[in-house]
Amino acid sequence: METSNHTHGETEACCSGDETVRKSHHSEKTKASLTARLNRIEGQIRGIKGLIEKDTYCDDVLNQIASVQSALNGVGKLLLEHHMRSCVVERIQEGDTDVLTELMTTMNKLIK
Known part of the structure; x- marks a missing residue:
């Protein structure tokens, strides 16, 4: 699994905008990394579909x-790390502690 190249001292702007319209602003490097990972996952999904169409042994498909x-999960962890290091920190610094409730809700969805 790839690890983040994001060091503890670095921050990049992640989210901005008002409460109703928040947008992410990731570096081109981060976007490229996330996109590459998702492209590989998309290929894996197509491969699974092909395995099912070929009546491949169930255990192999399940693996x-x-x-x-x-x-x-790796993509989610990477995105969560960037979100916490930028968006969450920025909003807390602005006095918006509601971001913690939002973060906990999101984390609970991720770890189901």
Whole structure:
């Protein structure tokens, strides 16, 4: 699994805008990394579909599904790290502690 090249001292603007319209602003490097990972996952999903169409042994398909889930978790962790290091920190610095409730809700969805 790839690890983040994001060091503890670095920050990049992540989210901005008012409460109703928040947008992310990731560096081109971050976007490229996330996109590459998602492209690989998309290919894995197509591969799983092909395995099912070919009546591949169930255990082999299930192992591929586990691999995709792990890859998606990796994307989620990377994005969560960037979000916490930028958006969450910025909003707390602005006095917006509601971001913690939002973050906990999101984390609970991610770890289901």
